Amino acid sequence: MCGIVGAASHQNIVDVLVEGLRRLEYRGYDSCGFAVINGNDAKHPIERARTTARVSELSEQGKDFFGTLGIAHTRWATHGKPDTQNAHPHISNNLIAVVHNGIIENYEVLRTELSAAGYIFTSETDTEVIAHLIHQQYIASGQKDIAQSVKAVLPRLFGAYAIGVIAQDNPNTLVGARVGSPLVVALGDKENFLASDALALAGRAHSMMYLEEGDVVVLKADSVQVIQQSGQSVERERKPMPTQAESVDLGPYQHYMQKEIFEQPGAVGDTLASIASFGPELFGASPEDWSAFDQILILACGTSYYSACVAKYWLEDIAGIPTQVEIASEYRYRITVPNPKALIVVVSQSGETADTLAALRHAKSLGHRFTLAICNVASSAMVRETDWHFLTKAGAEIGVASTKAFTTQLLALYLVAVSIAKRAGRLTADKEKEILRQLRHLPKALNAVLALEPQIIAWSDAFAKCENALFLGRGLHYPIALEGALKLKEISYIHAEAYPAGELKHGPLALVTDKMPVVTVAPNDVLLEKLKSNMQEVKARGGKLYVFADQDTEIVNSDGINVIRLPEHYGSLSPILHVVPLQLLAYHTACARGTDVDKPRNLAKSVTVE
Incomplete structure (x- = not known):
């Protein structure tokens, strides 16, 4: 959820650290900081800058700093409120500085032990125990070897984490370690780097490598050594470094979220660009692989979970395969009855979502043999740890509230459904051609929905x-109502709930008044007449309905009913169209309320802690 950047060079790396943090701002953060050491001066103290403002303010603080070795961090608060004292890096006795992503689960025990040993804590964080533990080991060993001290301390840390560590009297050595949280090493010319995301260092280095679970890396300006859990040095695969970060220019848009809503036709088109037919080859599987599973289990969190809920309807209706959907954070902690012949599908924008990754590993430990990732990041842990994968082509998504990542996830999951349907003999050649025609028309259809923006602004x-606010939907549009409610609460801070419309009379009707807007997703499908009856139940109790309806639903504007018509009905692909006006409604409502749309309070983009 937060970002790490580190560098070892012969040159001043302050600007590199700050620029790396700026590129990671999209993940969400509530404080930031960096610490540097001048490797040309053995007595140079650790210099540190921290702030609860944006990275631009941090840059101003550190404009006169000079360092050839350094670590930097954007923090999303877990332990301790967002303030300067809790911001990273944390320093122990002016000697050891640490940045940390993740959570140390046994920090309270360690804190008590270290306090008894005389260590003074200046923050409420779990991170500070790491700095003091390393300092304790560093002094006790007498060797002044920072890499050995870090390795010695790691077995005492319980949880998922990635860390970067420097020592004042080892001014040329940067140490990193990862257990359950991503960390990338980037290799340059007489300088080397560490980051939680390769995006932070694109264009700065010529190659990169991903650390594996339990790895410790020792970086100097001229060398990199990776040490695996066994203590042996190991070579990790080197890959080309992106030459430049993806464009994050706002262009004519007011916020990244608005820009990304309007990028959806292009993202959908890019995701579909190379698809000429359906089948296991889309996911890197063989026909033999594709015939081995008889059930689907989808694991996801947040917005990705709602895409999975839509997929359940598709998989059972179109493909005829039994499908379960589980919230990853719940699945991993409950006793289940595993079916080794079930295909595990994990869905994540970043591919690093901590609970979903842990759920994937848990499923594997239970004997599940078939795994597939739906993801937007080719280099992510989720892609590396599954048998097969499908990469959405959403591009960089900066706004915390997901938009184009969601629609491309829906598209990918639809491709899974029709590919399994083809395997099962439920998809004729003519039907496959018709679906391909519909898919190719999707970008145009999405553009027509985006043209409704002025009407949505009026609402x-x-x-x-x-x-x-209440949101209502039925069938495969119920998860779209859930996603619409989530978007509204995320960025406007309006309390919003979604229900299957048929559940109104089982409780939610008690909330309906003329002060409670009721948003209704009303496609022209087999449940339309049932939905109209549910709408009348709201109207009869004085509720105000705001309806996104297809052209031919015969739902009209009247007293208590406000209607915006979508240009066309799109059959089973309708959820991809109907979610867009809900995104726009949330966005413009948040703008009207003056909230920080791209960086909503308390939230982060990439949820890499439990």
Whole structure:
């Protein structure tokens, strides 16, 4: 959820650290900082800058710093409130500086032990125990070897983490370690780097390598050594470094979220660009592989979970295969009855979502043999740890509230469904051609939905005055209602809930008043008449309905019913179209309320802690 950048060079690396943090801002953070040492001066103290403002303020603080070795961090608070004292890096006795992603689960025990040993804590974080533990080992060993001290301490840390460590009197050595949290090494010309995301260092280095679970890396300006858990040095595969970071220019848009909503036709087109037919080859599998499973289990969190909920309808209706969907953070901690012949599908924008990764590993430990990742990042842990994968082509998504990543996940999961349907003989050649035609038309259809923005802006003024909202959907559009409610609460801070419309009379109707807007997703499908009856239940109790309807639903504007019509009905692909106006409604409502749309409070983009 937070970002790490580290560098070892012969040159001043302050600007490199700051630029790396700037590129990681999209992940979300509430404080940031860096620490540097001048390797040309053995007595040079650790210099540190920290702030609860943006990275631009950090840059101003450190404009006169000079360091050839350094670590930097953007923090999303877990232990301790967002303030300067809790911001990273944390320093022990002016000697050891540490940055840390993740959570140390046994920090309270360690803190008590270290306090009894005389260590003074200046923060509420779990991270500070790491700095003090390393300092304790560093002094006790008498060797002043920072790499050995870090390795000695790691077995005492329980949890998932990635760390970067420097020592004042080892001014040329940067040490990194990862257990359950991603860390990348980037190799340059007489300088080497560490980061939680390769994006931070694109264009700065010529190659990179991903650390494996339990690896410790020792970086100097002229060398890199990776040490695996056994203590042996190991070579990790080197890959070309991206030559430049993806463009994050806002262009004509007010926020990244708005830009990314309008990038959806292009993202969908890019994801479909090379697809001429359906089958296991789309996922890197063989026909033999594809015939071995008889059930689907999808694991995901947040927005990705809602895409999986839509996929359940597709997989059972189109493909005829039994499908379960589980929230990853729940699945990994409950007793289940595993079916080794089930295909495990994990869905994540970043491919580093901690709970989903842990759920994948848990499923494997239970004997599940077939795994597939739906992901937007080719280099992610999830892609590396599954048998097969499909990469969405959403591009960089900066806004914390996911938009184009969600629609491309839906698209990918639809491709899974029709590919399995083809395997099962449920997809004729003519039907395959018709689906391909519909898919190729999707970008145009999405552009037509985006043209509704002015009408949605008119609704947003009314929504901005509310503190609660209900969202209704039926069938495969119920998860779209869930996603719409999530978007509204994420960025406007309006309390929003979603229900299957048929559940209204089982409780939610008690909440309906003229102060409670009720957003309804109303496609022209087999459940339309049932949905109309549910809408009347709301209207009869004085509720105000805001309906996104297909052209031919015969739902019209009237007293208590406000209607925006989508240009066309799109059959089983309708969820991909119907989610877009919900995104726009949330976005413009948040703008009307004056919230920080791209960086909503308390949230982060990449959820790499439990």
